[in-house]
Amino acid sequence: MKTIICGGGVIGTCTAYYLSRRGIDVSVVERTGIANASSGKSGGFLALDWCRGTPVDPLARRSFALHAELDTAIDIDWGYRRVETLGVAASPRRDLSRLWSATAPGWLGENAAVHGQLGTPETTAQVTPDLFTQAMMTASGAALVEGAVDGIILDGGCATGVLVDGNPLEADAVVIAMGPWSILACQWLPLPGVYGLKGHSLVFRYTPETPRALFVELEDHAGEISTPEVMPRPDGTTYVCGLSGEAPLPVDPAHVGTEEGGPEKLQAMTSLFAPELGAAEVIASQACYRPVTQDGMPVIGAVTGVEGAYVATGHSVWGMLNGPATGEAMAELIVDGAASTVDISPFAPERLPVLDAGALSVQN
Ligand SMILES: Cc1cc2nc3c(=O)[nH]c(=O)nc-3n(C[C@H](O)[C@H](O)[C@H](O)COP(=O)(O)OP(=O)(O)OC[C@H]3O[C@@H](n4cnc5c(N)ncnc54)[C@H](O)[C@@H]3O)c2cc1C
Structure with missing residues (x-):
């Protein structure tokens, strides 16, 4: 099975890492450079329980644990440490x-x-964001395809690949993980707006x-x-x-x-x-x-009505924290057909209205 991940931020690279651990052949398509955007320029602060009282809490708690696990499992230093x-x-x-x-x-x-x-050091920690995102990419062993995703290839209601700078790249599954640029995918797939x-x-x-x-x-x-x-x-x-x-x-x-x-x-x-x-x-x-996103929560899941298309974005101020549990859940969803470690149903894309592509307002 071949999966293409669109976007080399923390969500794309964590998804690549957990998919490769399941034996999936993964390519990450990145337009500007792994970790060039917020996944390389954020604070990198992690908290166990600062999402309590919201549907994101289980994702955050699982991710906080996975950050510690990854630090032990992978022999790359990305500045992980517990902090007061x-x-x-x-x-x-x-x-x-x-x-x-x-x-x-x-x-x-x-x-x-x-x-x-x-x-306390039991509840808060940090990573250096660009080092962590790069490390997930390296540890995934995924192929890096340098170029801009500018279309999705659709065949009979299924996503069968992407266009990279106009050239087709085929796959069995496509994941949109382009952070705020995921809004571009509203031109090709029925997705809610991301800003x-x-x-x-x-x-x-x-x-x-x-x-x-x-x-x-x-x-x-x-x-x-x-x-x-x-x-x-x-x-x-x-x-x-x-x-x-x-x-x-x-x-x-x-x-x-x-x-x-x-x-x-x-x-x-x-x-x-x-x-x-x-x-x-x-x-x-x-x-x-x-x-x-419109309701402040991430969109994580399968794209309604388009087999083989998935989305993981909209993590707002907690993308560095929630990258690992999102990647793990995406790998379960793509390989097993459902996420089992965390309930991702609150993040289903169909909870939000599909954005009319004519409403796009991004500028070059
Ligand atoms: C100032 C600031 C501080 C923050 N501090 C924290 C913090 O302390 N803790 C925390 O948990 N979170 C923090 N965040 C949030 C976190 O940084 C984000 O939620 C997270 O980085 C989003 O990751 P992403 O992978 O979804 O998107 P991005 O990092 O934006 O990655 C998307 C990627 O897609 C690529 N791309 C775009 N268009 C295309 C295309 N057409 N084709 C191919 N690739 C494309 C981009 O080049 C980019 O690399 C902070 C955010 C900001 C702005």
């Missing part, structure tokens, strides 16, 4: 000294105080003395509120995100870039709560789009 996670409040306009600050890391500035422990929400991030050359993942509620001098997230990484860098962008999703992932003033604003925000970090050398200024 703190909630921080910061403001140059208020006295925050009455907040609990017993464990405030020394690298936080005087405007910042810890207000709570959000996670891109843009965020900026910075990578600083900085190793804090006591590495902690931070979720910051920041009030700036003008009273504007933002919520930066900080992930110190084992490779001597610290990642900060938390500033959105307005530009619409370009059709070509290579055209995603930062917006004027974005990196500078994020760096200034960082300096308000962690001055030493904010003054450190910036080694990457970047932006990416997280894939979101």
Whole structure:
């Protein structure tokens, strides 16, 4: 059985990994480079139970366990480690000294105080996203096909392959895992819309003395509120995100870039709560789009009415976390006919209206 996965982000590469473990011949078609988009530019923060109370909770718990399992099973270092996670409040306009600050890391500035422990090493962890996504691709042994998927080959209601830059590539099953670009597949398959929400991030050359993942509620001098997230990484860098962008999703992932003033604003925000970090050398200024659906939940499953066609996308802020359990469930669905480790019925694509392809608004 041959399967083609469209998109080399964390969802595509995790699906490739679990399919190859089932003996399936897998090819990943990627337009711009494995992990070039949000799967290489996200925080890489993982949490056991932060999706509790939502249908995503079982997927998240299974994935949190699989991340630990993969770290042991595969001999590639992608920066996996358990972390303590703190909630921080910061403001140059208020006295925050009455907040609990017993464990405030020394690298936080005087405007910042810890207000709570959000996670312990039992419940929160991290990966370096591009390394993890690349490692899943390597460990899968899947073939990489470089090119843009620009069509699905349909034969009598079955998907029998894809067009890559206009050239046919045949398969028994096709998986759409192009993150926010999965919206392009609405031209070829009856699928719900997937949209891109843009965020900026910075990578600083900085190793804090006591590495902690931070979720910051920041009030700036003008009273504007933002919520930066900080992930110190084992490779001597610290990642900060938390500033959105307005530009619409370009059709070509290579055209995603930062917006004027974005990196500078994020760096200034960082300096308000962690001055030493904010003054450190910036080694990457970047932006990416997280894939979101109409109801905020992923779409994972078979495409209704088109045998051999599948979709896995729309993971929003939890794609790095939920990649492994999504990949595992997709492999079960394709090979066994149903997912058994996690109930994916809440994520069935048919719960949402099919997008009229004429409504596409992506721009090059
Ligand atoms: C700022 C930010 C921080 C985040 N932090 C976290 C976090 O801490 N923890 C967490 O769990 N999640 C986080 N996320 C969310 C996570 O990054 C995403 O949910 C996840 O990366 C989505 O993965 P994906 O594989 O679905 O999509 P993508 O990573 O977007 O991959 C899709 C791939 O498809 C390719 N492609 C596009 N068009 C075509 C085509 N026509 N043909 C072939 N290939 C194509 C693209 O080049 C791309 O490589 C964050 C997101 C953002 C934006």
